[in-house]
Amino acid sequence: MKKKLPIVLYLVITYHVPTTQKKGNRRDMQETEVRSSGQVEKCTIGIEELDTQLNGGIPTGSTVLVVGSSGSGKTTLCMQYLINGAKKGERGVFFTITEPLFKLTKNIEGFKFYDKKLVETGMVNLIDLRIISERLGLDAEKYTVEDASALLDVLRDIAEELDVKRLVMDSITALCYRLQTREMIRDFIFKLGTSLAAMKCTTLLTSEVPPRTFKYSQYEIEEFISDGIIFLGDVERRGDLIRTLQIVKMRGTSHSRTKFAMNISTDRGIELLPLLKSE
Numbered sequence: 487m488k489k490k491l492p493i494v495l496y497l498v499i500t501y502h503v504p505t506t507q508k509k510g511n512r513r514d515m516q517e518t519e520v521r522s523s524g525q526v527e528k529c530t531i532g533i534e535e536l537d538t539q540l541n542g543g544i545p546t547g548s549t550v551l552v553v554g555s556s557g558s559g560k561t562t563l564c565m566q567y568l569i570n571g572a573k574k575g576e577r578g579v580f581f582t583i584t585e586p587l588f589k590l591t592k593n594i595e596g597f598k599f600y601d602k603k604l605v606e607t608g609m610v611n612l613i614d615l616r617i618i619s620e621r622l623g624l625d626a627e628k629y630t631v632e633d634a635s636a637l638l639d640v641l642r643d644i645a646e647e648l649d650v651k652r653l654v655m656d657s658i659t660a661l662c663y664r665l666q667t668r669e670m671i672r673d674f675i676f677k678l679g680t681s682l683a684a685m686k687c688t689t690l691l692t693s694e695v696p697p698r699t700f701k702y703s704q705y706e707i708e709e710f711i712s713d714g715i716i717f718l719g720d721v722e723r724r725g726d727l728i729r730t731l732q733i734v735k736m737r738g739t740s741h742s743r744t745k746f747a748m749n750i751s752t753d754r755g756i757e758l759l760p761l762l763k764s765e
């Protein structure tokens with residue numbers, strides 16, 4: 487029988503969570519970064535051209551799949567989203583399943599946009615989901631319905647306790663792998679998304695797909711249930727492999743579906759550039 491642990495127990499296993507960030511200390515949250523576009527509140531990603539293509543950002547409270555093969559830039563995009571939000575006063579949490587925290591931090595420290603202080607002050611919280619499930623006594627490979635429900639409760643508790651406005655799950659594919667049926671996957675993503683939407687928390691889920699594929703998710707349910715899909719791919723041009731980004735769907739806003747060239751650099755992180763169509 488899985489017991490519900492007090493929130494403080496989850497917090498001690500985060501990369502760094504100081505006591506100053508507990509609910510109630512919300513002054514910084516007032517500078518919310520949502521913009522208005524018509525009636526819809528928007529959450530900016532912080533990548534200028536991408537926000538422009540989304541007409542101001544992702545509708546607040548949405549669940550968006552960030553799809554791509556290994557090395558396509560999913561983790562970097564999600565980190566940039568969290569860091570940019572935190573710089574503007576929106577607290578975020580990053581749940582990693584595929585990479586241990588030390589590896590994740592080591593990679594992200596290389597980027598100029600990274601600011602260690604945001605992690606130290608608890609504006610960005612990095613949490614290893616495998617450690618949480620271990621502490622909950624869940625099977626590492628497969629979750630029962632009861633396990634999934636216990637995990638969902640913990641995720642909701644953490645998001646609520648920290649009062650996060652941005653959440654990342656890296657990757658939803660690894661989590662879905664542990665959920666045994668399509669119904670469990672549907673239920674998990676739906677319930678997580680609904681709870682977070684009620685908190686006006688905008689969620690990015692990374693989805694691993696094989697290279698050069700037109701699939702957006704491993705189990706298909708992830709893409710049907712998500713409000714938006716951002717696809718990271720590549721095209722070959724004169725022997726060069728160019729990174730691309732395309733907004734495939736985004737409920738609640740008009741957006742471009744143009745395929746952009748995407749660049750990842752130490753200085754600027756992810757940025758979008760026009761993809762020249764001529765050979």
Ligand SMILES: Nc1ncnc2c1ncn2[C@@H]1O[C@H](COP(=O)(O)OP(=O)(O)O)[C@@H](O)[C@H]1O
Nearest residue numbers: 555556557558559560561562596597750751752
């Ligand atoms: N510090 C850095 N400076 C510039 N580019 C980097 C840096 N770190 C990683 N990259 C680029 O980002 C790519 C990996 O992106 P990542 O977000 O980890 O992909 P994914 O999560 O989709 O597997 C690497 O292949 C590399 O080209």
Ligand SMILES: [Mg+2]
Nearest residue numbers: 560561562656
């Ligand atoms: Mg990654």
